[in-house]
Amino acid sequence: MSDAGGRALAPEPAGAARQLVPTAPAPTRARLLPAGLGLLALGALVAARRLAPDGVAALGLGATLALAFANGANDVSKGIATLAGAGVADYGRATRWGGLWPGAGALAAAALARALVATFGAGFLAGGAGLGPAAALAVLLGALAWVLLATRTGLPVSTTHALAGAIVGVGVASVGAGGVAWGTLGRTIALPLLASPLLAVGLGLPAYALVRRLPARAPLGALHWLSSGATSFARGLNDTPKIVALGAGFAVGAGRAPWWAFLAIAAVMVAGSWAGGRRVTRTLAERVTRLDDREGLAANLATAALVGAASRLGLPVSTTHVASGAIAGVGARRGRRAVRWRTVGELALAWVVTLPVTALLAVAAYALVR
DSSP states (O other): OBOTTSOBOOOOOTTOOOOOOOSSOHHHHHHHHHHHHHHHHHHHHHHTGGGOOSHHHHHHHHHHHHHHHHHHHHHTHHHHHHHHHTTSSOHHHHHHHHHHHHHHHHHHHHHHOHHHHHHHHSOOBGGGOOOOHHHHHHHHHHHHHHHHHHHHTTOOOOHHHHHHHHHHHHHHHHHOGGGBOHHHHIIIIIHHHHHHHHHHHHHHHHHHHHHHTSOTTSOHHHHHHHHHHHHHHHHHHHHHHHHHHHHGGGSTTSOSSOHHHHHHHHHHHHHHHHHHOHHHHHHHHHSSBOOOHHHHHHHHHHHHHHHHHHHHHTOOOOHHHHHHHHHHHHHHTTOGGGBOHHHHHHHHHHHHHHHHHHHHHHHHHHHHHO
């Protein structure tokens, strides 16, 4: 017997059973899952289309779902990087696991995180005025462009940070610097964003001390999986209300937070996680520090606790900042050289750049849509 190139092949043993080649390869089947969830989100959008009678509203709803997709692709890494980095799971299994829990968190946000909807739905302009439809659309487009670009390059960035920069840019462009409620922005957005990574570094060490006290027979692997799910759940709980608050205004008569918005965003967030989450996950899993099973568990516990508490209190923190701080904090206990500080510096630079870049992108979008 020979192959197509004429090379001799060893004969098959008598009676040997041939293995059947699957008709649909695993990667193809895996891609069907995001597609199915995307169709579910599209169905929710079509069902709500009667609430969006004009073109700006339709664009706004579409931009809302697109931002949820980009958020899933970039932010799924924050909950699963420790699984992949510690060797507990390969990237495929970790991404599938991590993609489910933000969807559950997004649905839970409808009941548990309404305060965050109020935070981002509040007036960021002087006199308590909210963003008009054109301004809100520009904010969504500016944040979307930056998160998609960062995801493509494998850079973990904060959707919350991107939205904050876009809000400032559009606010200044629409009413001038004097018309922006800087005090409100500082208290409700800037201060939590600045404080959260420092708190995460501080929480990482006591979380590791707690994990070290676990008995030798403790199922560390199972606990690590659960902590990853908890971190991803907390991320969906914190991120979804911010996106809903900006998108709900495009649905006439829907109020500030219609139930179908949480459903649609949950579906699209899961689809984005599964479709494009690996690239950013590799950055956090391999380029910051190497974690063992206990360290990864500790980092996830610190992230889940901080983000979950902030969501319940209505504080918009960045899961990107919190997870990166917790990972670096736990890794640093092994010494300065255990952390690739150059990578940490690049991440911090990206966080700083996010504000002016998204502000400019949103201003450009505002000039087009108003």
